[in-house]
Amino acid sequence: MTRIKPLSLAVATACSFIAGMPATAQQANAADTEGQVASVVVTATRGAKAVDKIPGAVTVIGQQDLAAQYQIADDPSQALATFVPGYSPSRQKMSSTGESLRGRQPLILLDGIPQSNPLRAGMREGYFADSAIIERIEVISGASAVQGMGATGGIINYITKSPRVNGTTVGLNARASTQFRSDNLDWKTGVTVTHKTDAFDMLGYASVQRRGMSYDGRGRRLGIDTVQGDTLDTRGHDLFLKLGKSFGDQRIQLTVNRFDLGGEGDYRNQRGDLAAGVPTSSVPGTPEGEPTKNEVRSVSLDYRHANLAGGAFTAQLFKHDFEALYGATNAVTFQDARIAPVNALYDQSHIVADKVGSRITWVRPDTVVPGLELTLGLDMLRDHTLQRLAVTDRTWVPELKFQSTAPFAQLEYEFGNFTVRGGVRRERAKLEVDTYTTLAFYRNTQVEGGSAKSTKSVKNLGAVWRFAPQWSVFAGSSEGFGLPDAGLLLRGVNSPNQSVSSLVNLQPIVTRNNEVGINWRGERGQVGLSRYDSRSKLGSVIRIVPAGNGVIGIVERVPTVVKGWEVSGDWRPTRDWSVFGSYARTDGKTAASQGAPLDLALGARSQGPNKAVLGTNWRLLAGAQLRLQATHLFDRDINIGRRVGTSNLEEHFVGYTLVDLSSSFDTPYGRFGAGIENLFDKQYVGYYSQSAAALDAGNTYAGRGRTLALTWSRMF
Template sequence: MVRPCPIPHALALACVTLGHAPVRAQEVPVAEVVVTATRTAKTVDRIPGAVTVVSQRDLETQYLLADDPSAALATYIPGYSPSRQKISSTGESLRGRTPLILLDGVPQSNPLRAGMREGFFADTAIIERIEVIAGASAMQGMGATGGIINYITKTPRQPGTTVAVHARAATGFRHDNLDWKTGLSVSHKSGAFDLFGYASVQRRGMAYDGSGRRIGIDALQGDTLDAGGHDVFLKLGRDIGEQRLQLTINRFIFRGELDYRTVPADFGRGIPTSSVPGRPPGNPARNDVRTASLDYRHASLLGGALAVQVFSQDFTALYGGSNTITFQDARLAPVGMLFDQSEINADKHGARITWVRQDLPVPGLEATLGFDYLRDRSGQRMALTNRTWVPTLDFTSTAPFVQLEYEAGPVTVRGGVRRESARLDVDPYTTLWSYGGVAVGGGKRSFDKAVKNIGAVWRFAPAWSAFVSSSEGFGLPDVGIVLRGVNRPGQSVDTLFELQPVITRSKEIGINWRGARGSAGASFYDSRSELGTVLRINAEGLGVLDRVPTTVRGWEVSTELRATATLSAFATYARTMGKTAASAGAPMDLALGARAQGPDKLVLGANWQPLPGTRLRLQATRLADRDINIGRMAGPISLEEHFRGYTLADMAATWDTRWGRFGLGIDNLTDRQYIGYYPQSVYLKDPLSYFAGRSRTYSASYTRSF
């Protein structure tokens, strides 16, 4: 039986019951509902697709080890690539493609100019759970070619008022590598009114590798080392009979401190990038994110349930300074002497409307109707010289959609279509001097595409189900990279072939078992883009976007077994196999590189509750060796990538007392010395970004409620 969508989770546009998710990532009954997947409320065995939910308790354990959202995704999501341990998410992907990141349904990703800094937009302490929908999807709008990652914020559940103090500290017991964060939360629920507020301050020191060297700071992209920030969050809700109104506001700032300079790697001696005390030039890199939304729900309108969301999101990312060749301009300074830094600004506002009704127009048939609107203005400028690197991209999208579901005994069939109608407006501009200082004519581009999905679930035995699905995702290439790289005179925005949309088609088949002693699931997927995108570095050191076909195939297995009520073990394995072509029309014989694809990944772990109110977790992640594109060249640049895999183990424990909840964690338990997956693998090695991973780090947390 379909459960109604619970009103307290406003801000999200729809709800579904958990599907294809390992139990170890939820610790909730099967009847628990989750948000976003298909914008309707469904039970677990009626969702044709891969849905994973990471619970609040699991997030608390992971954030005790590393206060890093991408590290949590890499641990709990089989197809998510390894974390960079930086503020930049370059090289992080979901099943070899880019996911759409949401906060309570509000888009945080910037697909028009993806600066790979969108992963740091809120304090982890406000997150109640993370919902991940793997595979191409159009249900939440543009950009979800790899799937959807929706961070759900906390909502008061119990009547009364609770004030809580939160504190976390982590260190490797060196003089300059203390991380600390402290926050205060207020949760109130009285009758029809509820409130959740949170404010925090954090400061992060340096980190050391397993050999005792300081880890290098990513001076250009920005870093989580030698940095700090704060967050202010407020959620207000009121129920009025069958209706609910909710307002959510979040302001997050994270910035560097500029206390350390980067020391280049010495590849000949095998020494990774490091840092020494000293102030680098320029202004500190920072993320400044403001998100607001107003949600209205009506549980019984015209025989169905209505959800309306109006939102805005303002995103600013200032990058570190450099005298890179890209920033040079002989008209301003001798080549090699001009120092500058860039800043991305992306402002969005929009609305989402969803209406769901059962038995329309025939018994057993459920219809979901909706309409989405988005206005996105993004651009990138040189912050010190006020030059235009990427002109303002004025993007407007409207998208009506319909989704139908019909159930016949043990079989549920779902299908729908979404019509994406979009327009991109760009004024005339001139590229940077390093690209030739080319005058580019402005113009308008229109995109109109119907993207479809269809799937079925067959419940063929008690506790067993199988699913098959086919879905499409709509996206655009990184318009900013395309436009800033125009180097031929006479070009205009309305004629550039490189701006053709990216349509990704995914097919998946899977089987699931959920019993009293645990759960298991396996799936195989095939994702194709006939006109995909691959970012490559040319001989001049400039990033160019090639429009070539891409194919990603892979399989995932996840399982959890509960030996007793207090002891359980879990495991996930994911293999991703991406291919592309060297150029349009060439054979599909190039493997996707580290920028787009992670290595084979195995995660093993166990949870033990030795006493009531206590929890002990031991987990290990194994990344397999990867050697690709041997002997392949792109002009004078070798495309070979080599990765020597490694295994990392972690341990965390929490226990509840009458004085509050205490936590202890050890990250990199064996103090392994290693170079991270992305810097080790990427074919173009940069001595300023050849980063080692963190050494053994001890952390402690404390939460006290009043």
């Protein structure tokens, strides 16, 4: 039975009273000077659209909320976990394994450019840009196909900053955090240059960052993940440039981003003591091989015409290059007696994913009849992804050459207080793989090259009824699609006379999300509730099985169902004080095999625990803000005594509550800020470590203890 602690009960109860609208995220900062709620417009839907006309759950995290959160922790996934009800807890690592949205994987975008790598999901796509260049984050929860494959859990679109006022400005920003230990200083500094005229604008940004180690609530050094990737003991930098030129109804824009984050290699992982309840730690020392790193290069060229044939036309050409180097390990899968004695060979996984694509959209209002909006589009993508072993230059996953073409059409009709919309997207995909040989662990099996194709139509239909002033209800059904992890399937072939054409089933993972909700938007706040049911008949579940002296992951194509409900919102009793909160309950089920009953709970690799967030903003005086927030994760005990083959599915999680504090002050010398993460210095072990990694003494990571962060920024 779930145990509810007193503080946890207080958080959940308060959240239920201020239950808010899934179409907003802590929008206390969205109020204008007269106390009215500003209209929130979302662009992740492929056309600017007010949230009260979208039949689904949409979260918009604004600049003020992001700034306050990054004062507490400069961690993108922690911001999502705070503001998005259905997002699972942050790992506080470079690796995002176990982070999900409503029990499924979201598609991550940066200004519309896909950052996710569904062909070989290495779970390192969470770090791709400096947080200082992000203006807002738009999150569409629930399956969606509007932005292409991979959005079975939803869409997370990071929108970068643009110049807002004419003239030239130079901005400086600095951040430093510490736990007052000799090796845990975390600092970042950046410079921003903007220039804007009526026809031209430019924004450039450059930053340098160094992260030290961190300590838990007991003063013990946190464990560093030197294999999957960590933000501890790292260095990073970002170079970002956006150039725009407007001429009449037209605009052309070039955006370039170059981001690097890599380990320093000064600490080694120290295994914990499972029997004594001691989590993993770190000790000074040089780990084997090269440190882990992420390298991301993105370029996009955007063209917009506000009045082309009576509609708004947008076209985007993009190129995205991603590299992730993992740490050295003598995993059983890497051993080859022809190269070195068994268990003596250390190697490093290296994922390279290069994407080139285009997105074309045309939106025409009042088509044929007033109120009927037509949206047409065409997406094209070429994605080449491979996984190699960097030390010995061996192929682990052969180069996956993927191409897709997807036309789509959507109609939206607004009449009176009703908005009805529906659309279809036709995805044509092809995967080609050359002949390759698997690793020695898989018997050096030669696999004949080949190709696989799939064609699938995905649909959406929904309606919004604004039945009274400030009130609306919505109902929607939308489909999203993804592909099984082809790389994980192909690298494990161990029997002869196999071919890619017979091995790879490109039948997509089609997820249908049915959702209903009710919303209220008033002058002093917003309240609402939504209930969803997400189903995939042929899902993809990764199960961990023992192999030699290690473990390996295998993909099971089994049905999955995720049901849940969410509330979130805010209330502003005065101009100087607001309260915000959310609650999310998620219940995911899957089966042991095709045709078996759906009686297995989704594990921590796929689903987060139930979660409640409660906080308050207080404007002490003009230019001074204070924020206090609490997050509670509820206990979760699942699949007691259950196994599938050699895979143990039982998981246990003891929940905890974390409280954070942030503040900012405007002065003639710039804006100063202070944040305290884990205000009460709570000792805890993270959700994923307690659940999925509970039996791995080298992978049970405690969370950060009390941490002080100071920030400063100034525009010249």
